[in-house]
Amino acid sequence: xxxxxxxxxxxxxxxxxxxxxxxxxxxxxxxxxxxxxxxxxxxxxxxxxxxxxxxxxxxxxxxxxxxxxxxxxxxxxxxxxxxxxxxxxxxxxxxxxxxxxxxxxxxxxxxxxxxxxxxxxxxxxxxxxxxxxxxxxxxxxxxxxxxxxxxxxxxxxxxxxxxxxxxxxxxxxxxxxxxxxxx
Amino acid sequence: xxxxxxxxxxxxxxxxxxxxxxxxxxxxxxxxxxxxxxxxxxxxxxxxxxxxxxxxxxxxxxxxxxxxxxxxxxxxxxxxxxxxxxxxxxxxxxxxxxxxxxxxxxxxxxxxxxxxxxxxxxxxxxxxxxxxxxxxxxxxxxxxxxxxxxxxxxxxxxxxxxxxxxxxxxxxxxxxxxxxxxxxxxxxxxxxxxxxxxxxxxxxxxxxxxxxxxxxxxxxxxxxxxxxxxxxxxxxxxxx
Numbered sequence: 197x198x199x200x201x202x203x204x205x206x207x208x209x210x211x212x213x214x215x216x217x218x219x220x221x222x223x224x225x226x227x228x229x230x231x232x233x234x235x236x237x238x239x240x241x242x243x244x245x246x247x248x249x250x251x252x253x254x255x256x257x258x259x260x261x262x263x264x265x266x267x268x269x270x271x272x273x274x275x276x277x278x279x280x281x282x283x284x285x286x287x288x289x290x291x292x293x294x295x296x297x298x299x300x301x302x303x304x305x306x307x308x309x310x311x312x313x314x315x316x317x318x319x320x321x322x323x324x325x326x327x328x329x330x331x332x333x334x335x336x337x338x339x340x341x342x343x344x345x346x347x348x349x350x351x352x353x354x355x356x357x358x359x360x361x362x363x364x365x366x367x368x369x370x371x372x373x374x375x376x377x378x379x
Numbered sequence: 380x381x382x383x384x385x386x387x388x389x390x391x392x393x394x395x396x397x398x399x400x401x402x403x404x405x406x407x408x409x410x411x412x413x414x415x416x417x418x419x420x421x422x423x424x425x426x427x428x429x430x431x432x433x434x435x436x437x438x439x440x441x442x443x444x445x446x447x448x449x450x451x452x453x454x455x456x457x458x459x460x461x462x463x464x465x466x467x468x469x470x471x472x473x474x475x476x477x478x479x480x481x482x483x484x485x486x487x488x489x490x491x492x493x494x495x496x497x498x499x500x501x502x503x504x505x506x507x508x509x510x511x512x513x514x515x516x517x518x519x520x521x522x523x524x525x526x527x528x529x530x531x532x533x534x535x536x537x538x539x540x541x542x543x544x545x546x547x548x549x550x551x552x553x554x555x556x557x558x559x560x561x562x563x564x565x566x567x568x569x570x571x572x573x574x575x576x577x578x579x580x581x582x583x584x585x586x587x588x589x590x591x592x593x594x595x596x597x598x599x600x601x602x603x604x605x606x607x608x609x610x611x612x613x614x615x616x617x618x619x
Binding site (some may be wrong): 216219220223224227228230231232235236241244245248249252253256257319320323324327338339341342343344345356357358361370373374377378 | 384
């Protein structure tokens with residue numbers, strides 16, 4: 197019978213019992229999404245690395261309060277998002293945060309991904325500008341939903357808001373974007 | 380998924396996100412200790428801690444005009460004098476951090492618990508994160524008192540005391556209607572809440588003033604203002 201890799205739940209439970217190797221595996225499995233989440237919330241690679249790292253450290257310390265059977269990823273990302281928000285506020289970058297889009301993937305010889313091909317550079321620039329002008333809370337919700345591909349429920353948990361708040365903020369943000377880019 | 384949502388997904392795939400650094404070595408180096416264990420299962424907890432770095436962005440600017448104002452609440456005459464530091468922020472900041480403006484009746488209807496109220500109606504009411512109901516007395520530019528009521532969190536005393544002592548804040552125990560309360564002295568303040576999963580999340584002490592917090596009937600209540608301990612307790616005991 198083929199050995200399956202341990203699940204998040206199994207690793208989290210082992211880590212909860214003090215198994216550092218299990219936690220190390222969780223760190224390796226979730227470093228990418230943790231760093232990306234922190235980067236999208238801070239706009240700074242240095243802050244994102246710091247926030248993701250601190251998030252993992254705090255998650256280790258909080259494992260005793262992690263509910264058995266709960267999902268590890270949104271729980272972790274919630275901690276990371278808190279750390280990222282702290283750094284964003286500390287740096288007073290709240291209003292100057294600006295995400296940037298890569299420019300190389302649609303102009304070179306490489307075949308762009310179907311998703312990237314769906315946007316030409318001008319419309320991408322326009323959409324990105326509109327996203328960057330959103331209120332930070334609306335921008336955070338959109339980042340979780342569409343840039344991190346989190347569900348509404350996960351987004352609510354990560355941002356520490358109610359499910360209904362995610363729905364309403366998403367709708368409001370989309371409406372604002374639509375007014376800017378589709379008029 | 381609408382066309383706009385598809386374009387957002389496409390934009391996400393094109394974002395210039397730096398390569399993920401190798402986090403594991405640093406994380407493992409920092410977790411020298413074993414994780415804390417708790418046996419109480421799901422803990423609804425509330426904690427307050429002071430963190431020096433956050434307040435500049437969260438205080439209220441126009442309240443810097445150093446004028447004494449007077450507020451009569453529940454029979455207590457409270458003198459409020461602004462001594463807020465000069466910080467680079469804008470007046471709408473406060474409202475952004477409080478939530479959505481509603482009427483008092485709407486707040487009563489939306490709240491999942493019966494609100495504790497003072498005889499004097501608040502000048503503004505907001506519904507914020509996690510169902511927190513905010514009463515603002517004064518004006519947005521010159522706040523005299525904030526009362527926050529957040530459901531489904533409770534004070535975890537050991538956590539509060541440990542964190543606050545670490546942060547150098549003075550904690551004076553008190554009681555409100557027989558419930559343990561804490562008067563937190565020292566600024567600037569940041570509130571850390573623990574949710575049902577035991578995760579902390581931050582809330583600013585909006586006025587960067589001392590804070591009185593207590594737990595009562597399934598909610599935490601927080602008073603913020605330029606208040607002495609006695610004044611804060613007078614107001615707290617007037618809530619009903």
